[in-house]
Amino acid sequence: MHELSAATAILRTVQQTAEGRNARKITKVRVEIGELTLLNPEQLRFCFGIAAKDTIAEGAELEVEVNPATIECSSCGKRFEWSMPGNDPAYHLVSPRIGCHCGSSDVRISSGRDLKVVNMTVEKALGE
CATH class of the missing domain: 3.30.2320.50 (hypothetical protein PF0899 fold)
Structure with a gap:
């Protein structure tokens, strides 16, 4: 805890x-x-x-x-907010894929x- x-x-x-x-x-x-x-x-x-x-x-x-969270895409430079999907109580047990709207997964977590x-x-x- x-x-x-x-x-x-x-x-x-x-x-x-x-x-x-x-x-x-x-x-x-x-x-x-x-x-x-x-x-x-x-x-x-x-x-x-x-x-x-x-x-x-x-x-x-x-x-x-x-x-x-604020995410920054290294490919297109776009910054966007990202939230954990849904209200699944087991959300902390999964490793979600964070990707940009342009299709790139080359992203950085800024906040x-x-x-x-x-x-x-x-x-x-x-x-x-």
Whole structure:
């Protein structure tokens, strides 16, 4: 379950940032994940809740936006978005063929494998 390691990394990042700004509580965290990370948003939220227990992020809402992959064709230069086909729960067990509309399979993934903390909402310590 790589959602737990991703949730732990998110937590570590927001804790360091919040503590550096004298925040007493993190109430909301917004992240963007690329579709090709194969992270399940529901499982990521669940794991974040577990990892955040007894920290300043306990009870924080994790808002997850999933971004499609961007593919670049080496043959024709076209850039296009690509999404995992269908809602098959076994999608992470297959290796889909990604090809360009021109028929070439000489493509490069330009985005869709990233995990980014976009912003967070915090409560400052009293007197700040």
